[in-house]
Amino acid sequence: MIPAAFAYARPTTVEEALQAIADGGEDVKVMAGGQSLIPVMRLRMAAPETVVDLVSVSEMRGVRDDGDALVVGAMTTHHDVLVDPLIAEHAPLLVQATETVADRQVRARGTFGGALAHADPAGDLAAVALALDAEMVIAGSGGRRTVPAADFFVDYLTTCLEEGELLVEVRIPKLRGEWGVRYEKFNRVAQAWSIVAVAAAVRRENGHIAEARIGLTNMGSTPLRAQATEAALAGADASAAAIAAAAERAAEGTSPTSDLNAQADYREHLARVLTRRAVSAAAGL
Numbered sequence: 146m147i148p149a150a151f152a153y154a155r156p157t158t159v160e161e162a163l164q165a166i167a168d169g170g171e172d173v174k175v176m177a178g179g180q181s182l183i184p185v186m187r188l189r190m191a192a193p194e195t196v197v198d199l200v201s202v203s204e205m206r207g208v209r210d211d212g213d214a215l216v217v218g219a220m221t222t223h224h225d226v227l228v229d230p231l232i233a234e235h236a237p238l239l240v241q242a243t244e245t246v247a248d249r250q251v252r253a254r255g256t257f258g259g260a261l262a263h264a265d266p267a268g269d270l271a272a273v274a275l276a277l278d279a280e281m282v283i284a285g286s287g288g289r290r291t292v293p294a295a296d297f298f299v300d301y302l303t304t305c306l307e308e309g310e311l312l313v314e315v316r317i318p319k320l321r322g323e324w325g326v327r328y329e330k331f332n333r334v335a336q337a338w339s340i341v342a343v344a345a346a347v348r349r350e351n352g353h354i355a356e357a358r359i360g361l362t363n364m365g366s367t368p369l370r371a372q373a374t375e376a377a378l379a380g381a382d383a384s385a386a387a388i389a390a391a392a393e394r395a396a397e398g399t400s401p402t403s404d405l406n407a408q409a410d411y412r413e414h415l416a417r418v419l420t421r422r423a424v425s426a427a428a429g430l
């Protein structure tokens with residue numbers, strides 16, 4: 146399929162990009178790597194009047210150390226994430242999840258920010274952003290605002306980004322203390338989307354679990370935190386029995402769909418099993 150005709154803009158700064166969006170007419174789409182946008186345009190499920198290509202906005206690409214947090218530009222590709230030493234040191238959970246995303250070709254073009262802005266509940270990186278308490282830095286005509294990941298994902302393929310706004314960068318607080326992390330993904334074949342996945346970050350203190358943060362992929366219309374399991378783990382023994390009991394609550398508060406890949410009750414089962422595995426590994430068991 147061939148997309149409908151569109152005007153094309155290729156800004157080089159965030160300011161130029163915002164201007165190009167404002168000037169682009171009724172229906173403007175920004176393009177990161179085009180990995181989700183181009184297929185949708187080819188199917189004519191989207192037919193924007195203007196495409197604003199962010200590929201030359203270099204200030205939106207790369208990773209920097211900002212003291213207590215890493216700042217990852219929205220245009221940082223999945224490949225860039227996988228080879229970045231700062232992310233390897235301070236956000237290994239993001240590395241583990243990104244390794245499971247698609248194949249080399251998609252990882253070479255697809256971006257961290259594009260994946261988050263696309264907000265597919267089967268996407269692997271949103272659950273990681275939730276588990277790491279990331280913050281989204283959003284630019285618009287009125288300036289910049291920062292939104293916690295917990296408030297960014299609003300519904301299926303929907304974020305809190307308003308028309309004309311850009312996700313510019315993502316702040317990922319560094320984990321301080323005795324943290325372990327693990328991303329557990331269940332898919333039918335290698336390199337496929339998650340049927341369910343779990344991103345776990347666990348802080349241990351004196352043989353106990355002081356804090357657990359658990360993001361769930363594909364257990365509802367948005368990525369979710371496994372809040373009942375997190376609450377059950379706070380202060381619990383770092384033992385296999387305590388983790389298994391807490392993981393039994395992983396599907397509470399979720400609303401997975403049934404589709405050709407899995408029924409909802411099977412997804413709930415997967416959430417419990419993968420949470421037990423992810424938390425056990427993150428806790429060092």
Ligand SMILES: Cc1cc2nc3c(=O)[nH]c(=O)nc-3n(C[C@H](O)[C@H](O)[C@H](O)COP(=O)(O)OP(=O)(O)OC[C@H]3O[C@@H](n4cnc5c(N)ncnc54)[C@H](O)[C@@H]3O)c2cc1C
Pocket residue numbers: 174175176177178179180181182183199219220245246247248251254255256257258259260262263267268269270306310311312313336337338339
């Ligand atoms: C074959 C295939 C397999 C895949 N498998 C997986 C997988 O296993 N796991 C997984 O997590 N993902 C998977 N993906 C998705 C991949 O992770 C891409 O990152 C994702 O499709 C987004 O692509 P992109 O960065 O090129 O964004 P684009 O396709 O360019 O944009 C996606 C959407 O986000 C908007 N957007 C992009 N950037 C911004 C921004 N900075 N600010 C505001 N809005 C923005 C665009 O307007 C568009 O609506 C797969 C993709 C493909 C094609």
